[in-house]
Amino acid sequence: MPESSAFPRRAGNGGSVFLLALLAGLAAYFLVVRWFGADDDPVDRGFQVMNTHARVVVPEGTSEFPPSKLADMAVAAIREVDRLMSPFGEESDVRRLNAAEAGEWVEVSPETWTVVMDALRWHRLSGGAFDPTIGPLKRLFRFDGGELRAWPDETALAEARSKVGAQKLRFEREGMRLIRERPGMLLDLGAIAKGYAVDRAIEVLLRENVASALVEVGGEIRTIGMKGGPGGRPWRTGVRDPRKDDVLAVMEMSGGAVATSGDYESFFLFDGKRYQHIIDPRTGMPLTGAAASVTVRHPTSCMAADALATTLVVLGPDAGAEFLRGQALGLFSEGVEVDMLFLGEGDSLKRIFMSVDREGNFSSPKETPVEGWGVAG
Ligand code: ADP
Numbered sequence: 001m002p003e004s005s006a007f008p009r010r011a012g013n014g015g016s017v018f019l020l021a022l023l024a025g026l027a028a029y030f031l032v033v034r035w036f037g038a039d040d041d042p043v044d045r046g047f048q049v050m051n052t053h054a055r056v057v058v059p060e061g062t063s064e065f066p067p068s069k070l071a072d073m074a075v076a077a078i079r080e081v082d083r084l085m086s087p088f089g090e091e092s093d094v095r096r097l098n099a100a101e102a103g104e105w106v107e108v109s110p111e112t113w114t115v116v117m118d119a120l121r122w123h124r125l126s127g128g129a130f131d132p133t134i135g136p137l138k139r140l141f142r143f144d145g146g147e148l149r150a151w152p153d154e155t156a157l158a159e160a161r162s163k164v165g166a167q168k169l170r171f172e173r174e175g176m177r178l179i180r181e182r183p184g185m186l187l188d189l190g191a192i193a194k195g196y197a198v199d200r201a202i203e204v205l206l207r208e209n210v211a212s213a214l215v216e217v218g219g220e221i222r223t224i225g226m227k228g229g230p231g232g233r234p235w236r237t238g239v240r241d242p243r244k245d246d247v248l249a250v251m252e253m254s255g256g257a258v259a260t261s262g263d264y265e266s267f268f269l270f271d272g273k274r275y276q277h278i279i280d281p282r283t284g285m286p287l288t289g290a291a292a293s294v295t296v297r298h299p300t301s302c303m304a305a306d307a308l309a310t311t312l313v314v315l316g317p318d319a320g321a322e323f324l325r326g327q328a329l330g331l332f333s334e335g336v337e338v339d340m341l342f343l344g345e346g347d348s349l350k351r352i353f354m355s356v357d358r359e360g361n362f363s364s365p366k367e368t369p370v371e372g373w374g375v376a377g
């Protein structure tokens with residue numbers, strides 16, 4: 001009796017153990033299948049960073065790693081640049097420098113050092129049109145919701161102007177240290193850090209032998225290979241019409257960078273006039289008038305495209321073209337292309353196109369129709 005009673009119990013136990021094992025096995029099987037299935041899916045991830053929108057696209061089968069892991073790595077690289085160079089973050093080099101006493105050395109990360117040195121190079125090359133110490137003027141012309149409350153008075157303007165100028169930022173190569181020579185000087189990497197962040201994310205992906213990807217931060221874009229992997233189609237990116245909420249042109253790219261600087265995304269209206277968030281350091285005034293937007297394509301550097309686009313918006317089409325033509329041999333690499341869009345008569349758009357030849361020189365500017373730019377569709 002105990003045996004018979006024990007037996008069915010044992011049988012019962014054995015049965016439920018078997019059933020449990022079967023269920024667990026099935027669950028594990030589906031979990032594993034789903035997990036790897038999800039892991040292998042292409043990723044198109046949008047997120048907010050650096051006060052703007054960013055995007056990382058990784059198709060499936062582009063590396064030995066799953067797209068979701070690669071996207072995590074790219075996002076982390078972008079967030080790291082934000083952490084180091086944001087004007088606000090607790091751990092930001094830029095904030096630490098801007099909060100330090102004038103005359104106090106501030107050690108910065110190698111990343112921030114790289115970007116600051118490149119920003120200073122653009123400042124030198126552009127004769128001061130590009131200036132990473134624009135901060136005090138940007139503060140003065142701070143606008144919310146597209147409206148500037150009051151035009152700053154002359155005293156405030158003069159005061160802010162006196163705090164701007166890249167020569168007020170000194171540096172020491174050994175130790176990667178920066179110093180504010182003047183109280184109130186503010187470092188602002190807003191015109192170059194987004195491009196750098198894109199480059200860092202792309203470098204991370206290239207190190208993992210990724211064959212296809214797109215990274216974008218606030219309209220600055222760089223791609224690897226073709227969309228959908230080798231044998232796929234080129235990536236397509238739209239250039240916005242600076243005056244209408246519409247796509248003006250679609251560009252195809254595989255492996256290059258593109259950056260656009262313009263007055264359509266961030267601007268304010270005052271006395272019926274439209275002002276940009278880009279300031280001419282030589283006058284201390286936010287830009288208004290001629291340039292509507294500048295798009296720069298660069299084969300290998302989104303940071304260069306970003307800085308150059310801002311520089312050309314400040315210089316405007318004529319001085320901009322002259323600046324590009326006047327650069328020494330080999331400064332720009334073959335494949336760099338510039339499109340300057342600006343308003344002609346009666347609000348019509350004009351497009352000036354320039355590209356770099358094999359010797360590293362820019363072609364003379366060509367006025368090109370806006371219609372038919374890029375690829376159809
Ligand atoms: P976007 O943010 O539209 O891509 P930019 O790359 O041109 O535009 O960066 C604009 C930002 O650059 C401004 O918000 C400001 O922080 C900074 N800036 C403004 N004027 C200048 C200038 N003359 N030189 C360098 N940086 C500037």
Ligand code: MG
Nearest residue numbers: 191306307310
């Ligand atoms: Mg820029």
